[in-house]
Amino acid sequence: MSLRQTYFEIFGLKPAFALDRAALADRYRELQREFHPDKYAAKSDREQLLAMQYAAQINEAHNTLRDPVLRAAYLLKLAGVEVSPEQTTADAEFLMQQMLLRERLEEVPSEADPAAALDELGEEVRGLYADEQRHFAEVFAAGDLEAGKDSLLKLQFLIKLQRQVEELEEDLLD
Amino acid sequence: MALLQISEPGQTPEPHQRKRAVGIDLGTTNSLVATVRSGSAEAIAAEDGSVILPSAVHYAENAITVGATARHRAGEDPYNTLLSVKRLMGRGIADVKSFGDQLPYKFAQSGSGESADSGMPAIETVAGPVNPVQVSAEILKELARRGREALGGELDGAVITVPAYFDDAQRQATKDAAQLAGLKVLRLLNEPTAAAVAYGLDQGEEGTEAGDKIVAVYDLGGGTFDISILRLSRGVFEVLSTGGDTALGGDDFDRAIAGWMAEQAGLGTDLDVATQRALLDSACAAKESLAEREQVALSHGNWRGTIDRAAMAELLDPLIDKTLRACKRALRDAELSVDDVQEVVLVGGSTRTLRVRERVERFFGRAPHADIDPDQVVAIGAALQADVLVGNKSRDDLLLLDVIPLSLGIETMGGLTEKLIARNTTIPVSKAQEFTTFKDGQTAMAIHVVQGERELVKDCRSLARFELRGIPPMVAGAAHIRVTFQVDADGLLSVSAMEKSSGVSADITVKPSYGLQDKDISRMLQESYAHAEEDIAARALREAQVEAERVLESLLAALQENGAELLDESELNELERAMEGLRLAHNGGDAEEIRKRIEKLNDLSEPFAARRMDVSIKRAMQGHTLDEFDND
Numbered sequence: 001m002s003l004r005q006t007y008f009e010i011f012g013l014k015p016a017f018a019l020d021r022a023a024l025a026d027r028y029r030e031l032q033r034e035f036h037p038d039k040y041a042a043k044s045d046r047e048q049l050l051a052m053q054y055a056a057q058i059n060e061a062h063n064t065l066r067d068p069v070l071r072a073a074y075l076l077k078l079a080g081v082e083v084s085p086e087q088t089t090a091d092a093e094f095l096m097q098q099m100l101l102r103e104r105l106e107e108v109p110s111e112a113d114p115a116a117a118l119d120e121l122g123e124e125v126r127g128l129y130a131d132e133q134r135h136f137a138e139v140f141a142a143g144d145l146e147a148g149k150d151s152l153l154k155l156q157f158l159i160k161l162q163r164q165v166e167e168l169e170e171d172l173l174d
Numbered sequence: 175m176a177l178l179q180i181s182e183p184g185q186t187p188e189p190h191q192r193k194r195a196v197g198i199d200l201g202t203t204n205s206l207v208a209t210v211r212s213g214s215a216e217a218i219a220a221e222d223g224s225v226i227l228p229s230a231v232h233y234a235e236n237a238i239t240v241g242a243t244a245r246h247r248a249g250e251d252p253y254n255t256l257l258s259v260k261r262l263m264g265r266g267i268a269d270v271k272s273f274g275d276q277l278p279y280k281f282a283q284s285g286s287g288e289s290a291d292s293g294m295p296a297i298e299t300v301a302g303p304v305n306p307v308q309v310s311a312e313i314l315k316e317l318a319r320r321g322r323e324a325l326g327g328e329l330d331g332a333v334i335t336v337p338a339y340f341d342d343a344q345r346q347a348t349k350d351a352a353q354l355a356g357l358k359v360l361r362l363l364n365e366p367t368a369a370a371v372a373y374g375l376d377q378g379e380e381g382t383e384a385g386d387k388i389v390a391v392y393d394l395g396g397g398t399f400d401i402s403i404l405r406l407s408r409g410v411f412e413v414l415s416t417g418g419d420t421a422l423g424g425d426d427f428d429r430a431i432a433g434w435m436a437e438q439a440g441l442g443t444d445l446d447v448a449t450q451r452a453l454l455d456s457a458c459a460a461k462e463s464l465a466e467r468e469q470v471a472l473s474h475g476n477w478r479g480t481i482d483r484a485a486m487a488e489l490l491d492p493l494i495d496k497t498l499r500a501c502k503r504a505l506r507d508a509e510l511s512v513d514d515v516q517e518v519v520l521v522g523g524s525t526r527t528l529r530v531r532e533r534v535e536r537f538f539g540r541a542p543h544a545d546i547d548p549d550q551v552v553a554i555g556a557a558l559q560a561d562v563l564v565g566n567k568s569r570d571d572l573l574l575l576d577v578i579p580l581s582l583g584i585e586t587m588g589g590l591t592e593k594l595i596a597r598n599t600t601i602p603v604s605k606a607q608e609f610t611t612f613k614d615g616q617t618a619m620a621i622h623v624v625q626g627e628r629e630l631v632k633d634c635r636s637l638a639r640f641e642l643r644g645i646p647p648m649v650a651g652a653a654h655i656r657v658t659f660q661v662d663a664d665g666l667l668s669v670s671a672m673e674k675s676s677g678v679s680a681d682i683t684v685k686p687s688y689g690l691q692d693k694d695i696s697r698m699l700q701e702s703y704a705h706a707e708e709d710i711a712a713r714a715l716r717e718a719q720v721e722a723e724r725v726l727e728s729l730l731a732a733l734q735e736n737g738a739e740l741l742d743e744s745e746l747n748e749l750e751r752a753m754e755g756l757r758l759a760h761n762g763g764d765a766e767e768i769r770k771r772i773e774k775l776n777d778l779s780e781p782f783a784a785r786r787m788d789v790s791i792k793r794a795m796q797g798h799t800l801d802e803f804d805n806d
Binding site: 010038 | 331575601787790
């Protein structure tokens with residue numbers, strides 16, 4: 001039964017980190033056209049309920065696959081590796097770098113030109129995030145799940161930092 | 175093939191017969207109903223030719239009147255004439271107090287009997303306490319009556335519009351009102367989305383990822399202003415942000431002009447009600463005629479004067495400025511600039527005012543869509559969607575994917591919210607969360623669901639408290655209770671729970687913070703029938719019959735499509751017997767029996783429905799192979 005399919009199977013994609021976003025978006029619309037509850041509005045209550053469960057599953061699959069961090073975590077989960085929220089990377093150099101980046105973020109408002117300072121920092125964080133995604137794709141494709149897990153933990157750090165940069169960008173706009 | 179010989183059920187309509195579907199704009203000041211006839215959507219007029227139904231309900235001891243007649247009673251009988259109840263939908267007593275003297279009603283802490291703990295305000299009238307859901311139901315009943323008259327029979331379904339920012343409680347209250355009015359709700363649709371559908375903005379060429387279309391819907395009614403920023407991306411309608419002012423509208427325009435007249439005529443500020451009314455009426459008339467003329471003559475008593483477009487603009491501009499500031503804020507919330515907006519849609523009667531159009535056009539730098547009557551555009555969009563949903567029109571290209579307007583979360587330790595479903599997540603959606611017990615032998619637990627973006631529970635809106643019972647007694651932390659929160663396509667939440675190790679499903683009691691429980695609704699249904707002297711049994715029978723027809727028709731079509739390939743002979747025979755049973759019950763007069771037969775047929779056909787879904791999945795996948803996506 002299809003509710004037990006993996007998210008990749010639902011979208012007809014092979015389970016890899018690299019992903020054709022356009023294909024994902026196309027398949028998403030095709031599936032919603034088929035299963036959105038609106039298509040079952042005139043059908044029996046039972047069919048409506050079933051359609052809603054399918055559509056919810058499709059939405060959840062779509063949300064997971066299009067987000068790099070969720071996608072990486074899902075791939076590891078399929079491979080039997082669970083990452084709990086309390087875990088953190090043991091890479092001391094990475095943690096030190098994170099600390100320095102965070103300090104810079106805190107100092108942004110007191111810089112002479114906060115907007116420029118934030119732009120520069122944001123650029124750097126986005127670059128690190130993209131690099132780490134490439135790294136995850138490589139190690140996961142090579143079947144190194146331990147390295148994959150460590151990479152996911154780093155991705156979680158970086159996305160959190162990137163969100164904080166974005167929040168500060170908003171604050172500075174006001 | 176046996177299944178093709180199935181006879182048509184007794185009173186089941188022909189599969190190709192048009193269904194009767196309507197779109198309803200349930201507004202704060204005015205409401206209206208529209209439908210699609212001969213391929214185009216139009217508003218349905220009452221017997222006197224009027225299309226707009228003022229959202230006013232007057233309660234006398236033994237009679238309820240709705241619409242213009244009711245509104246005229248507002249002056250002489252303010253406490254029994256209920257206006258603007260939409261503002262109270264899904265709201266609690268505390269919210270009502272914050273409206274201050276905007277609503278001059280006598281509020282009781284609660285309605286009679288069991289709704290006492292529903293937290294929903296009840297308004298005292300000579301006919302007894304009534305709650306906002308009941309008042310809205312009266313308006314919906316009148317609109318449904320118009321629909322039935324125009325379409326010549328019972329309605330098969332309705333799409334009802336709600337403001338995009340409506341939270342779960344407000345949406346649920348709207349749906350409850352429809353249920354009370356005996357309407358089958360096909361979908362609750364966001365008002366700005368409906369307006370965009372009316373203009374066919376969803377039918378543009380398929381955009382690319384970079385080619386999203388940004389639409390601003392500027393909705394200025396009599397007493398409220400709403401601005402919504404939507405993104406249309408590949409057939410997906412997404413509400414990016416909303417804003418507005420719940421106490422700003424065309425009525426304020428009239429007051430500004432009337433105030434100017436009083437000043438010019440030297441009337442002073444302490445005017446009696448009749449004078450105020452007369453001034454407001456002339457002000458409103460002057461405002462409307464200035465859309466066609468450069469200037470109009472005014473008079474009051476012995477005073478004679480004129481007002482031209484420039485003078486009016488001067489009076490209205492401060493008010494219009496307020497709406498444009500809200501537009502700026504909404505754009506900023508959506509992280510967009512005014513240049514990103516590609517389409518502007520005008521909604522609401524007050525957008526007829528010439529000055530409003532000029533200023534909106536100048537602000538957005540483009541001419542707004544205004545060809546469709548701005549009072550009717552929302553109902554018309556709803557009617558178009560209703561026509562598709564009820565099955566009259568197959569529109570594979572129309573897909574309205576809505577998002578949840580506010581995040582859903584649960585209360586955790588220390589009064590903090592933990593977000594489960596983030597705002598702007600496409601619905602329907604479901605999220606499961608695991609909980610455990612913290613005491614040995616604990617068999618129950620409470621979950622508090624809130625909606626909002628803030629971190630503290632007290633800053634969010636309380637939606638409901640769920641109580642899980644029947645958890646098998648275990649040592650603390652051993653029970654794993656999986657609670658599933660599901661938000662359907664209307665944005666409404668439901669919750670289910672199961673203890674994982676034992677497989678026991680926990681009982682859930684829902685206590686909506688500002689809503690009605692099912693038992694409240696059935697009680698109110700009883701009461702309303704007593705009022706309307708309508709036979710409740712006849713109504714229940716008719717509703718059961720309609721549902722039976724729907725189930726039979728849908729199953730028959732499914733069987734004809736792929737019954738032969740998906741069912742073996744014994745399954746087919748069993749289904750046919752159950753269908754025949756339901757058909758017989760349908761022609762008999764026992765609503766309870768029909769319900770039982772429907773339930774049985776639904777159970778029997780469930781595996782068939784699941785297999786059909788699988789076939790649909792396979793069909794949707796056809797032409798796609800894994801290789802196709804192997805190009806990374």
